[in-house]
Amino acid sequence: xAARLYRNGGFVADxxxxxxxxxxxxxxxxxxVPLARFLAAAADLPQGVRLAPLVKASDDPASLAGHLxxxxxxxxxxAKFSDGRGYSxxxxxxxxxxxxxxxxxxxxxxLDQIPLMRRVGFDAFSVVNEPTIRALxxxxxxxxxxxxxxxxxxxxxxxxxxxxxxxxxxxQLS
Amino acid sequence: xxxxxxxxxxxxxxxxxxxxxxxxRRLAGDLTEEQFKxxxxxxxxxxxxxxxxxxxxxxxxxxxxVQMRRLAHVARTxxxxxxxxxxxxxxxxxxxxxxxxxxxxxQLAEVEMHAIQTSGNCIRNVTADHFSGAAADEILDPxxxxxxxxxxxxxxxxxxxxxxxxKIAVTGAPHDRAAVQVHDIGLQAVRDADGNVGFRVFVGGxxxxxxxxxxxxxxxxxxxxxxxxxxxxLRVYNRYGRxxxxxxxRIKILVHExxxxxxxxxxxxxxxxxxxGVLKLPASxxxxxxxxxxxxxxxxxDGDEAVLEAAIAADPQLEAFAARNVHPHRAPGYASLTISxxxxxxxxxxxxxxQMEVVADLAERYGHDEIRVSHEQNLVLPHVxxxxxxxxxxxxxxxxxxxxxxxxxxxxxxxPGLDYCALATARSIPVAxxxxxxxGSPERQREIGDLKIKISGCxxxxxxxxxxxxxxxxxxxxxxxxxxxxxGGSADENTSVGEIIGRGFSYDEVVxxxxxxxxxxxxxxxxxxxxxxxAYRRVGDQPFKEALYGTA
Numbered sequence: 088x089a090a091r092l093y094r095n096g097g098f099v100a101d102x103x104x105x106x107x108x109x110x111x112x113x114x115x116x117x118x119x120v121p122l123a124r125f126l127a128a129a130a131d132l133p134q135g136v137r138l139a140p141l142v143k144a145s146d147d148p149a150s151l152a153g154h155l156x157x158x159x160x161x162x163x164x165x166a167k168f169s170d171g172r173g174y175s176x177x178x179x180x181x182x183x184x185x186x187x188x189x190x191x192x193x194x195x196x197x198l199d200q201i202p203l204m205r206r207v208g209f210d211a212f213s214v215v216n217e218p219t220i221r222a223l224x225x226x227x228x229x230x231x232x233x234x235x236x237x238x239x240x241x242x243x244x245x246x247x248x249x250x251x252x253x254x255x256x257x258x259q260l261s
Numbered sequence: 262x263x264x265x266x267x268x269x270x271x272x273x274x275x276x277x278x279x280x281x282x283x284x285x286r287r288l289a290g291d292l293t294e295e296q297f298k299x300x301x302x303x304x305x306x307x308x309x310x311x312x313x314x315x316x317x318x319x320x321x322x323x324x325x326x327v328q329m330r331r332l333a334h335v336a337r338t339x340x341x342x343x344x345x346x347x348x349x350x351x352x353x354x355x356x357x358x359x360x361x362x363x364x365x366x367x368q369l370a371e372v373e374m375h376a377i378q379t380s381g382n383c384i385r386n387v388t389a390d391h392f393s394g395a396a397a398d399e400i401l402d403p404x405x406x407x408x409x410x411x412x413x414x415x416x417x418x419x420x421x422x423x424x425x426x427x428k429i430a431v432t433g434a435p436h437d438r439a440a441v442q443v444h445d446i447g448l449q450a451v452r453d454a455d456g457n458v459g460f461r462v463f464v465g466g467x468x469x470x471x472x473x474x475x476x477x478x479x480x481x482x483x484x485x486x487x488x489x490x491x492x493x494x495l496r497v498y499n500r501y502g503r504x505x506x507x508x509x510x511r512i513k514i515l516v517h518e519x520x521x522x523x524x525x526x527x528x529x530x531x532x533x534x535x536x537x538g539v540l541k542l543p544a545s546x547x548x549x550x551x552x553x554x555x556x557x558x559x560x561x562x563d564g565d566e567a568v569l570e571a572a573i574a575a576d577p578q579l580e581a582f583a584a585r586n587v588h589p590h591r592a593p594g595y596a597s598l599t600i601s602x603x604x605x606x607x608x609x610x611x612x613x614x615x616q617m618e619v620v621a622d623l624a625e626r627y628g629h630d631e632i633r634v635s636h637e638q639n640l641v642l643p644h645v646x647x648x649x650x651x652x653x654x655x656x657x658x659x660x661x662x663x664x665x666x667x668x669x670x671x672x673x674x675x676x677p678g679l680d681y682c683a684l685a686t687a688r689s690i691p692v693a694x695x696x697x698x699x700x701g702s703p704e705r706q707r708e709i710g711d712l713k714i715k716i717s718g719c720x721x722x723x724x725x726x727x728x729x730x731x732x733x734x735x736x737x738x739x740x741x742x743x744x745x746x747x748x749g750g751s752a753d754e755n756t757s758v759g760e761i762i763g764r765g766f767s768y769d770e771v772v773x774x775x776x777x778x779x780x781x782x783x784x785x786x787x788x789x790x791x792x793x794x795x796a797y798r799r800v801g802d803q804p805f806k807e808a809l810y811g812t813a
Contacts, residue, residue, distance in 0.1 A: 169299060169382070171422025175499050178419055183534060199283065199292075199300055206418035218291035229282060231275040233268060235412045237539040250546040251412060252268050 090193065093223050094211040101213070103139060103160065112136065119162050122146045129154055141193070144172040148179045155186045163209070165194040174207045181208035181240070198222045202230035208240055230255075262323050262631065263408050263553045265373045273370045276377055276416070280304045281363035303383055303421065305353075305376030306362060310683050315354045315362055316379040317369060321389035321407040321431070322350030322634040322641075324374075326621035329632055331372045333617035339365055344617070346602060346610045348674060348725060349428070350388050350634040351379055355681055377415055382423045384414035384495070388430045390439045391635035394554055395597045395643040397589035401458060403433035403450050405551040406487060409542065413488050420495050424502035425510035427495070428467075431460075440636060440752035442466045442475040443728060445512045446494060451481065458484045464494060464528075465516030470720050472727040472758045473513040476521050478528065484547060486532075489540040493532035497524070557629035557644055561594020565648035572651035581665035581703055582654050587647075596647050599667040600640040600657060605701040608690045609675045610638035612662075619660040627653050637713075638674055639667065669706040670714060670779065671697040674725055678718030678735065679742075687735025687742035688768070689718035695772045700779070709779060711792040715750075728752035730793045731778060732759045733771065744771040746778065748805060749797045762802055763810050774809055781808040 092101040103117045108124055115135030120128070125140035132138060139160035142148060151161065161180055163173045173192065180186040192204050193213035201212060201219075214220050222229075233246060234253040246252040265273070280300075287297040301307075305316040317332070324332075332352055336344045339361050340354040347353055357365060366376060379386055387407045394402040410429055414420070420427070432439040433450040441447025447463035459481040466475025482490050498512045501519070516524055573580045588597040600620060602610050612620075620640055624632045627649045633641035645653060657663040666672045673696060676682065678689030693716055700706055715729030719736070726732030732747035743765040750759030766774045779793075781804055786796045797805075 168296070169422055170504060171382075171420070171424075172500055172504075174419045174422065175496055197296060198286075199296075200422075203416075203418040203421055218286070222286075222291070229279055231272065231279050231416055233272045233275060234418075235272070235415045236417060247266070247268055249266070249268060250543065250549075 090213040090215045091220055092191075092211060092213050093220075094189075096226075098220075098224065103162075105141070119160070122150065126150060126154075142173075142176055144170050144176075146176070148176050148184065151180070151186075152184050155180070155184050155188070158186070158188050160189045160191060161186065162191045162193050162213070165192060165196060165200075168195040168197050168200055174203065177204070177208040198227070199229055202228075205230075206234065206236075206240060210240075262325060263320070263404075263550070269373070270370070272415070273373070273375045273377075274367075276304070276375065277363060277366045277370055280366060284359065284363060299381055299422070302381035303378055304366075305379035306359070307380060308683065309355065309681055310679075311681070312356050313359050313362070314681070315357045315365065315376060316347070317352050317354070317374060317376050318379045318386040319350050319352060319374075319634050320411050321387055321393065321404050322391050322636070323393075323404065324632050324634070325630045326625040326632070328372045328374055329617050329621040329624070331369060331374065333614040333621070335365055335368065336614040336617065343611050343613045345608075345677065346612065346634050346638050346640070348636050348638060348676075348723065349379075349386060350391070350636055351386060352634070355677070380426075381421075382425050382427075383421050384417060384423075384427045384429065387411050387414070388428070388439055388444075388636060390432045390434055390437075391633040391637075391641050392438060392588060392597050392643060393433060393633075394556060395588075395590050395595075396434055396438075397591045398436055399434045399591065400452060401433045401450050402551075402554050403431040403439075403448070404554050405547065406448070406450065406460075406484070407431045408550050408553070409487065409547070410491065413491070413540075420499060423495075423499055424504045425507060427498070427512070429491070435754065437752075437754040437756075438635075440725075440728065440756070442754075442756035443468055443472075443725075443752050444475065445498075446491065447475045448487075453481055460484070460487065462490065464524075465513040466756070467511050467513040468722040468725055468727050469511065470508050470722070471511075471514065471517075472722065473517065474756045474758065475513075476516060478521075478525050485542045485544070486536055487542055489536045489538065490528075490532050492535060492540055493528050496531050497527045501527070556592070557631075559592040559595055559644070561592070561646060565594045565646060568648040569650055576651070578658065578663070578665070579651055579654050581707065582663060583650060584707075585665045585669060586667040587650065590644070592644075594647055596645055596650065598642045598645050598650065598653060599635070600642065600662050601664040601666050601672065602639050602662075603666055603672050603697065604661055604664050605666075605671060606694050606698045609673050609693050612640070616660050616662055619656060619662065623653055623656055637672065639672070665703065666706055668711050668713070670700045670709050670712045671706055673697060673714045673716060674729070675716040676718050676723035678716075678724075682718065682723075684721055685718035685735070686720075686737040687718045687744065689716040689724055689733075689735055692716055692733060692735070692744065692768070692771060696775055699772050699776060708789075709783060709793075710789060712779070713751075714775070725752065726750070727758045728756065729759060730797070731775060733775070736765065738765075742768045744768070744774075746771075746774060746809075748778070748802060749794065751794055760802060762805055777808045778805055781805055 117137040191211040246254040307314040430444040443466040449461040462479035463475030628642040675693040679685040717724035728750040747759030
């Protein structure tokens, strides 16, 4: 089943096309390619081609540090939802390297992990799992909307006087 | 103790709602069992051999009478009238129905309890010395730091899908009663020459298939850096811990395979990036949390001791109890009492609803409303006036809780084993029961003295057999239960992993074998004060081998 892209509380069209290592790079368009290919190609891109890296769980986001200012999108792949390395990847992209573009989760993205993903800096979700798509379409929010870690993302505000406590600024998803 | 504010109350009830919804989606088929499993585990729900099991968090083993009564209520209403206190200071119920669990959690939330992170590949319930805030030898009460760690780790967005479980223990005393060196992170609170608080930090301890003693990575971590440093460790572990083999996924394996110096450098590099960030602990926050743990007002009077002494002189049972189950308190005229959940011949760590209620009443009446669960699967009244010990003892005896065996050969740690657990390969509770009966005579136990026997029913080592003075590991061999004996383990400040003494023993033979080991020790000790561990470390395994297997 094709992945659907969830962003800002709704499903939207995805202008990015995934290419693997072998597929030839078309003359124009927006493409997501594996990290190594991105790093090799980024310096010398044809006019009209936009490129974004697909970061796997074992990839080090530090290798992107020099590219992030010019990047629109980083896709972090979750081959298995139970592999939590992508959460650290997203936090490093946001907090250590100051990336302000879109951080998108792809792969085995499921409803119950989305609230955690949002908090470490993901703001778009490429979803295949059908019950997850249905729940998101229905606006079914499964977040515990109170957090005991300092703000991870814009839009969190202190909850009461306690030092660590945060809550989402609005009641809206995302 | 820590009390919930409005935030905590909402937080816990939102987690209950979330879990209720997860259960409904599982029952509706929207979640596969594979997808549901980590969600339920992170909320303490296991699928055991016969039923679901619910493990409820007792943060750093501290609870009050109202909470204990609520556990009794859960035992009576949703289980079979008892609960099982665990080696991680939690309680588990072995017979709840999945559909009742959200309701149980709601009722627990009313008394400020939850099951968050009592299982799963996340940061588990933080444990601490069961005599915290009371022990005479304590440098400072570790519970405020355990509470700060609990809060920071609760539903942590980055660290909920770690390679494997992650356990943190804290002690505030030089004599380690919290086994910190066999935890993923072990913290020992200390003061420097100027009185500043900091921690000795151990990383990579653990039991299981590959027992390892934690390695010291920091001699003095300032308290302000506690969370940033913990986060640095966790981030390194989350990124680089092995995920290809669940038996090699704990941080101890990462320490072992990467090498201590390199891993330490990785942790320090990560820490350098975040140490001055938002995780720096302000003194005001430490102070605010510490206030919750202010000691009660202790009142002792002249003549208290005479009351206790007179009662002891008149009652040999009380004398035995006072000799074994009373621990020195820092306040004059006070003591901490161990309530043994190891009556002779019973399952270690089990308590009935009625017994829980008796303990709750005693805590309220005599104990400043405080109860502790020890990792040795006993209960503790941390603050009792010494002159009240006879009255408490009498009530405990009536409830079947008066066993004077704290720290003795029958104070056995045992995992649930094949009687309950889906992972077990052998029974452990019945072995504990038979050993307990064999050594049940009070005179014989006292003559043997301090001795820690720990039993695991499989290689995952939930019964901590590696760090028992005498450890027993149940394995399965050609359809039969076999028991391997290890000697010389310890989980205190001189932690060591026990060594396998030789070939294993059958279920029928194992109790005789343990008796031979114990008798050998009694025969060779230099004085009655030389305990088993000291004697073993002096003479080595040869005399025990000879006793068990004959001369080679």
